[in-house]
Amino acid sequence: MAWSGRLSLTPPTLADVAERAGVSRQTVSNAVNNPELLRPDTLARVQDAIAELGYSPNRAARNLRTRASHLIGLKFNPAQEGTANAAMDRFVHTLVETAGDSGYHILLFAGTTDDPVAAYDALLRSTAVDAFIVTDTYLGNPQAAWLTSRRAPFVAFGRPWDNPEATHAWVDVDGAAGAELATDHLLDKGHTRIAWIGWRKDSFIGEDRRSGWTRSMHARDLPTTGLASRVEDTVASGREAASVLLDEAHPSAFVCASDTLAMGVLHALGDRGIHWGRDVAVVGFDDSQVAQVVPGGLTSVRQPLEQVAVELVKALEGLLSTPPVAGPGVLLSPTLAVRLSSG
Amino acid sequence: MAWSGRLSLTPPTLADVAERAGVSRQTVSNAVNNPELLRPDTLARVQDAIAELGYSPNRAARNLRTRASHLIGLKFNPAQEGTANAAMDRFVHTLVETAGDSGYHILLFAGTTDDPVAAYDALLRSTAVDAFIVTDTYLGNPQAAWLTSRRAPFVAFGRPWDNPEATHAWVDVDGAAGAELATDHLLDKGHTRIAWIGWRKDSFIGEDRRSGWTRSMHARDLPTTGLASRVEDTVASGREAASVLLDEAHPSAFVCASDTLAMGVLHALGDRGIHWGRDVAVVGFDDSQVAQVVPGGLTSVRQPLEQVAVELVKALEGLLSTPPVAGPGVLLSPTLAVRLSSG
DNA sequence: TCGATCCCTTGGATCGATCAAGCGATGCGG
DNA sequence: CCGCATCGCTTGATCGATCCAAGGGATCGA
Structure with a gap:
């Protein structure tokens, strides 16, 4: 606060604090980063000076010297229009909070579709970020292999499906x-x-999600063929698929790989005047806002995104500590948000 | 690329490039920042060296010297659970892209509810960001006044409702x-x-949105009282409100301040077996994913968030240029996404 | 031939923090 | 009383880019 009233618009530096407290720059630095090195009375004196001047270390200078930015790069992948997948929103929020608690900020960047690693490369080369969180792992993950070869610290949200040999950290x-x-x-x-x-x-x-359905059905000796x-x-293809299945297989319930598809099912049921939730049950996946606000509510599998964020940050802290601690993969369990669509 | 294969893990510096290209450091710096000062052939030679070494200026060093971080701070406000307001997602995406085109990255941070300016203060003092984009302006905006008094560059997404005298830039x-x-x-x-x-x-x-409804009704000499x-x-209160209105005022159509409320209306209509879109029309606000995927589709007012992002970045570039150019407020017009809920 | 450009070099200082070495005072054992 | 380690703090160098001022060599026109 203090310096905002001064004539000079430049924030106070370490040297200013040092002068005011009657100590050297290094001592101030220690007061900030290694308080236990100082005698209690000196520490108090320096802290007073810091408070009076409203001092906060200059990030750029610190970054330059320590070769670390305390920034985590995250490529922001927006939800597609017309789908119900807005998981990014909830995920990013807890990620920002969790990372903040560990002294990191999230740096967002956009990626070009033609060259998925270009943006990562640019940030790495300019030492703008310390590490990455990689989320776009839906179809394989070229970024992971590339980042590994580049020896860049990163944690993936998503397993290395396309490469079981991969050794990087993931959640x-x-x-x-x-x-x-x-x-x-x-x-x-x-x-x-x-x-x-x-x-x-x-x-x-x-395919992974699908295997859960087969596993469950087969555990009770129920057939899955034709179902x-x-x-x-997309909503349209979910609707069409549901329509075909209703004609040919007469199911009494649907499990869908996404809320978007589940909405398609609701649509198909509506077309035929079938009362969903009563006559036919429907369960979606992702617990999107759509699932939450659709009349009656759509039962949906909810990913523990808050936990994911916590684990990601934990893994990153390991990677960025000296010596680096490489944790293995972490697999979390989702929960089921039960609403009226499942009866 | 090149340096990633070398033994040394430190990225190449300006001096490395200079040596390879057979020029001085200053010339390399000029090649990067003021290419027009160089003779075409020298420029080409330097650029070759840059490409061969995979050089990219060290952000920290540049930031320290130029006193600019090329980072824009954005407090990430997540959508509330159980509502349909996921506008942040679409907005942030275009913002990241637009800012990226101008050489800026977005730094996300979390805010504590008890002290809304603390997080802004910390980032400012440590010179971590060049400017802010302030979005949480729903109920007044203490941040804006505070940032102004601090002489911190910022642009608000949202008008200064609580202070018409405010002179800061907004969209x-x-x-x-x-x-x-x-x-x-x-x-x-x-x-x-x-x-x-x-x-x-x-x-x-x-109240602003409501005034549009009254204006439109009064323009055709239609009454608004009781309507x-x-x-x-919340969905629940939208449902309840619709129910009361249906009993007491018998409207044939609803306009809502949000898609969340509109979903509540759909709910109330469903309760009574009224076929929405055919018997009673409903229009929401924000064109959320919910509006897009609900069976039949919810007609909704769509904010031009892409345009908003562009204007915000434009305003920021003005503020950060020398001398600063303070633009006035920019007011953009929404459009209407028409779907079956309005007949 | 002289001077005026143009293009680049040179050497240095600077941004603000941290690192690495060093120095005086104190304490303790011999 | 000396030697030596320890504690608490100071000093100079350093990270890598940019800014600044001065100047050198080549080319060109007068």
């Missing part, structure tokens, strides 16, 4: 367990013909 | 025009009894 949510949770929930409600609507086969995440459909992640 | 969307657009649309469809469900009176934005309701921004 992920067990999608199979989520789908299993959803299917078990429906089975417990008495359903036996439970259909699956998921993504196309080239999606690792989609599954794999489509694009 | 906003004309909420009244949006509500007017929505109401006119319904009037054109033949509706005359159009109800309004908005926020509590202490919300400047809510309006002011509640919390």
